[in-house]
Amino acid sequence: MTTHRIAVIPGDGIGREVVPAGMEALEATAGRFGITLEFDTFDFASADYWQRHGTMLPTDWEETLRSYDAIFFGAVGWPEVVPDHVSLWGSLLQFRRTFDQYVNLRPCRLMPGVRSPLAGREPGDIDFVVVRENTEGEYSSIGGRIFEGTERETVLQETVMTRVGVDRVLRFAFEQAARRPKQHLTSATKSNGISISMPYWDERVAEMKGQFPAVRVDKFHIDALAAQFVLHPEWFDVVVASNLFGDILSDLGPACTGTLGIAPSANINPERDHPSLFEPVHGSAPDIAGRGIANPVGQIWCGSMMLEHLGHPEAAAHLLAAIEKVLSYGPGEAPLTPDLHGKGTTAELGRAIADQV
Amino acid sequence: MTTHRIAVIPGDGIGREVVPAGMEALEATAGRFGITLEFDTFDFASADYWQRHGTMLPTDWEETLRSYDAIFFGAVGWPEVVPDHVSLWGSLLQFRRTFDQYVNLRPCRLMPGVRSPLAGREPGDIDFVVVRENTEGEYSSIGGRIFEGTERETVLQETVMTRVGVDRVLRFAFEQAARRPKQHLTSATKSNGISISMPYWDERVAEMKGQFPAVRVDKFHIDALAAQFVLHPEWFDVVVASNLFGDILSDLGPACTGTLGIAPSANINPERDHPSLFEPVHGSAPDIAGRGIANPVGQIWCGSMMLEHLGHPEAAAHLLAAIEKVLSYGPGEAPLTPDLHGKGTTAELGRAIADQV
Numbered sequence: 001m002t003t004h005r006i007a008v009i010p011g012d013g014i015g016r017e018v019v020p021a022g023m024e025a026l027e028a029t030a031g032r033f034g035i036t037l038e039f040d041t042f043d044f045a046s047a048d049y050w051q052r053h054g055t056m057l058p059t060d061w062e063e064t065l066r067s068y069d070a071i072f073f074g075a076v077g078w079p080e081v082v083p084d085h086v087s088l089w090g091s092l093l094q095f096r097r098t099f100d101q102y103v104n105l106r107p108c109r110l111m112p113g114v115r116s117p118l119a120g121r122e123p124g125d126i127d128f129v130v131v132r133e134n135t136e137g138e139y140s141s142i143g144g145r146i147f148e149g150t151e152r153e154t155v156l157q158e159t160v161m162t163r164v165g166v167d168r169v170l171r172f173a174f175e176q177a178a179r180r181p182k183q184h185l186t187s188a189t190k191s192n193g194i195s196i197s198m199p200y201w202d203e204r205v206a207e208m209k210g211q212f213p214a215v216r217v218d219k220f221h222i223d224a225l226a227a228q229f230v231l232h233p234e235w236f237d238v239v240v241a242s243n244l245f246g247d248i249l250s251d252l253g254p255a256c257t258g259t260l261g262i263a264p265s266a267n268i269n270p271e272r273d274h275p276s277l278f279e280p281v282h283g284s285a286p287d288i289a290g291r292g293i294a295n296p297v298g299q300i301w302c303g304s305m306m307l308e309h310l311g312h313p314e315a316a317a318h319l320l321a322a323i324e325k326v327l328s329y330g331p332g333e334a335p336l337t338p339d340l341h342g343k344g345t346t347a348e349l350g351r352a353i354a355d356q357v
Numbered sequence: 358m359t360t361h362r363i364a365v366i367p368g369d370g371i372g373r374e375v376v377p378a379g380m381e382a383l384e385a386t387a388g389r390f391g392i393t394l395e396f397d398t399f400d401f402a403s404a405d406y407w408q409r410h411g412t413m414l415p416t417d418w419e420e421t422l423r424s425y426d427a428i429f430f431g432a433v434g435w436p437e438v439v440p441d442h443v444s445l446w447g448s449l450l451q452f453r454r455t456f457d458q459y460v461n462l463r464p465c466r467l468m469p470g471v472r473s474p475l476a477g478r479e480p481g482d483i484d485f486v487v488v489r490e491n492t493e494g495e496y497s498s499i500g501g502r503i504f505e506g507t508e509r510e511t512v513l514q515e516t517v518m519t520r521v522g523v524d525r526v527l528r529f530a531f532e533q534a535a536r537r538p539k540q541h542l543t544s545a546t547k548s549n550g551i552s553i554s555m556p557y558w559d560e561r562v563a564e565m566k567g568q569f570p571a572v573r574v575d576k577f578h579i580d581a582l583a584a585q586f587v588l589h590p591e592w593f594d595v596v597v598a599s600n601l602f603g604d605i606l607s608d609l610g611p612a613c614t615g616t617l618g619i620a621p622s623a624n625i626n627p628e629r630d631h632p633s634l635f636e637p638v639h640g641s642a643p644d645i646a647g648r649g650i651a652n653p654v655g656q657i658w659c660g661s662m663m664l665e666h667l668g669h670p671e672a673a674a675h676l677l678a679a680i681e682k683v684l685s686y687g688p689g690e691a692p693l694t695p696d697l698h699g700k701g702t703t704a705e706l707g708r709a710i711a712d713q714v
């Protein structure tokens with residue numbers, strides 16, 4: 001019996017509502033595949049914690065979380081109480097960097113029973129993954145302000161790309177592409193406009209290409225690429241991008257497939273030197289929080305990605321298939337949540353998926 | 358009789374094919390409204406010029422162009438001959454900065470006869486404009502490389518925002534919003550992740566808001582905003598964004614309306630201290646260049662924006678209406694180009710619009 005220790009951080013808003021549903025589906029899957037998951041739940045990385053302690057995290061957070069095999073994360077952010085750049089840099093973004101989760105992986109696929117905003121697209125048509133650099137680049141937090149409060153006020157913020165940082169995420173993306181049937185990698189750039197960092201990115205892509213002769217590589221400037229996600233999402237297989245471009249593309253991709261509310265993301269340290277973190281793409285959703293109607297599919301899909309990362313690809317695939325099955329029943333036969341035109345609650349939809357497992 | 362002197366720069370690829378069609382439609386409109394346009398055509402800002410001279414522009418380009426009332430621009434970029442970051446920084450991006458064209462204005466609207474990739478959208482449903490900062494921000498060209506060629510290689514690129522630069526584009530956007538029926542302004546930010554420059558942007562928006570009490574203001578992080586362009590394009594009226602975010606949004610917007618190949622853009626110096634520049638959003642399109650089948654509508658629509666800028670709103674509206682009329686005939690009755698499922702050539706479609714004028 002394999003045992004994995006999982007740190008659970010529900011965070012804010014609907015994070016707290018969908019995480020229990022995610023745990024239930026994970027328990028069911030683990031039971032079926034002879035895996036033991038030990039969950040410990042933490043209250044930090046939330047606005048509540050911030051209100052009580054004036055910080056997002058306890059001083060020993062790193063030590064505490066480091067002993068876990070993975071982090072199962074809900075959502076963080078409650079701008080009424082704490083500004084987003086404080087709560088995010090004080091938790092999620094810090095986890096990514098401290099635990100060197102340098103790959104952010106986000107699948108974009110049409111799911112049965114989910115309506116895409118694009119005309120005439122069917123499940124099977126769109127199925128790609130965005131590999132986002134997750135620790136450096138545009139999210140540098142280096143910079144500052146001069147001549148503050150005057151007409152000459154000037155603000156600088158640095159983008160930082162390192163060879164180590166760029167190469168390792170590119171390698172991960174090339175490896176992903178090499179393992180998929182289409183063996184196609186698209187690089188997001190903007191070397192025509194952002195004339196120092198992005199030409200460097202292109203250079204490293206060109207260099208790495210030599211090591212993966214079977215992978216077909218192309219590149220698009222981010223403006224054109226965003227456009228092609230809408231016009232030709234079927235063109236893409238693996239898309240690799242810098243921190244900011246990956247952020248944009250991995251929201252836009254799920255928007256195109258209609259899965260923004262249910263898409264998962266994995267913040268991975270591929271070497272497993274540190275715990276990886278699994279969180280849905282959706283945020284804390286203050287507008288619907290507290291009503292028990294948030295869609296738990298993103299959180300459950302995260303569970304599937306977590307099982308995959310922990311070395312259980314079959315269990316992961318089984319859980320994903322259960323999600324797809326329940327979605328395919330439609331709002332008439334499954335307790336789908338209001339966003340999917342059903343009348344189900346978070347708990348009911350979570351239960352239905354757990355039962356399907 | 359008003360006379361305007363226009364510098365014409367066809368540039369590369371299909372730029373050379375669509376510019377004559379644009380001039381023809383402009384001549385027709387000018388004739389009808391008692392406006393005289395004097396065109397002078399220049400061969401610089403092109404790969405040909407670069408091959409002959411080793412630079413993109415003659416040394417006296419600034420003096421030369423400064424004496425014109427506007428620049429009617431085709432497209433620049435021919436990566437087989439000159440790398441994009443060289444050709445762009447050596448021409449278009451330099452024009453924007455030297456002539457302080459600090460507003461880049463790009464309409465996103467559903468046009469009759471043009472299919473949107475979004476399901477169930479009709480002309481009238483989507484009609485917004487992106488106001489992009491066009492001289493600073495992420496396009497700074499400040500930065501460099503250290504430990505070159507080693508494992509420690511590190512590349513820095515600076516984002517620069519100034520109070521002057523941010524405030525003036527915000528003011529323009531607020532003024533645009535104040536003049537439109539919906540009086541709604543959306544600001545693109547990423548202050549939750551890009552933690553120095555983007556919170557500053559937000560701060561300036563909040564400050565300026567006080568001066569435009571009638572304008573309803575909201576903000577979205579760029580990732581969520583890109584997603585909402587696909588999911589709810591009808592939400593938007595005026596969208597204001599930094600240089601990079603504006604670049605992305607003003608390609609994504611026209612992609613959502615199906616008008617990427619025909620959208621115009623205006624690089625404006627609102628104070629008219631310097632000539633403004635009008636260019637279609639599409640590039641030089643090496644794949645179809647030389648075949649005479651490029652769609653000239655973007656270039657002609659640019660002509661309409663140029664007339665507006667030159668102080669002829671009625672002529673501008675008339676030309677835009679002529680475009681819409683011809684598009685609405687469909688490929689059966691109008692010589693629409695292949696991208697619009699017709700068999701027309703660039704020249705034929707241009708002529709049809711000029712005749713409609």
Ligand SMILES: CC(C)[C@H](C(=O)O)[C@@H](O)C(=O)O
Pocket residue numbers: 192193223445450604
């Ligand atoms: C060609 C490129 C440098 C340019 C830009 O990024 O500004 C283009 O995409 C545009 O939007 O005009």
Ligand SMILES: CC(C)[C@H](C(=O)O)[C@@H](O)C(=O)O
Pocket residue numbers: 088093247549550580
């Ligand atoms: C909340 C925000 C800082 C974060 C990011 O930009 O990385 C989010 O958008 C994401 O994609 O995980």
